[in-house]
Amino acid sequence: MAREDVLVTADWAEANLDTPGVVFVEVDEDTSAYDSGHIKGAVKIDWKDDLQDPVRRDFVNQEQFSQLLSERGIANDDTVVLYGGNNNWFAAYAYWYFKLYGHESVKLLDGGRKKWELDARDVVTEVPKREATEYVAKPLDWGLRAKRDEVEAAIGVKNLIDVRSPDEYAGRLLAPAHLPQEQSQRAGHIPTALSVPWSKAANEDGTFKSEDELRELYVGEAGLDESKSTIAYCRIGERSSHTWFALRELLGYTDVKNYDGSWTEYGSLVGVPIALGDEPGTK
């Protein structure tokens, strides 16, 4: 897969704001960002209200996803361009959903909201009106999503990539440093997981590094075994969506899964192995 098949540049986006069949979607947790100004014509998806099941601890199912996209006026044959804050974490997370539910044409805006703002490109507050569609999502593709038992079975067998910060990996912090640290689950990482913080895959302006730089990062520096399947995880599965995108969509590894249960689930399981410190540890 080529970079241009999965990423669009800010210049491309600006030139295609009015192109029929191209729908821009801003995905954020903090949707006040969208309300204060967004790319012209972009609709919004709220990470929490739109993408998570309101009752069960899980994300929206096939029917809920179909309903969401229908309400937003997105059709099965539209090209969807996703962008958002936090260096595109939530956009990458939504991208993973679009792939999970079989959307044909979906891309990320390289650099997301950050690059757009740093470039001082235009934003508007006007909310577009799009006619509702009858979107039909495909059944969830389990080839892209890992569950806890599969993750435990992958210790020492598959590549496990922990994309949290080095301090979270080692167990010195329980959450990213912009969040208060009081949390109940155990600290550390899944034994044998390689530490490659998500941020290493991105440039300072939020754009993805080149494929050569990414390959050097994962294979050369971290020691990812290209002959094995890979599972990426973080704390709740957003940052690891970003790495999943780099590994599967940009580098083209075919068997890469995102473990969305991630550390909030794994670090709360009873009886599973955990490694502490900066080394991957053994099975």
Added chain:
Amino acid sequence: MSDSCAAPDQDLALPASVDLEKETVLSGTVVNDEGELVQGAYVRLLDGTGEFTAEVVTGEGGQFRFFAAPGKWTLRALSRYGDATGEIEAARGVNETKLAVSR
């Protein structure tokens, strides 16, 4: 505790649940050449080895805040007015810094 990894609103007062006897808070403001508070600046926290640790976006008051640990940290701000870098030796409690961005 947050159920997401996104940064909370940076303009909000420090939550009452945050125990300053235990937490090491790195906070401050971003200003431009004119001394005006900069909203929408991207502030990242780098650890003692220069490794990325976290990033937040300043709110209307130009404010940022991180929860870290005592030690040496680097703060890096990017904005449409330019960039800034600051070094800080943090201790437990609140550590204030001002970052002045310029081209």
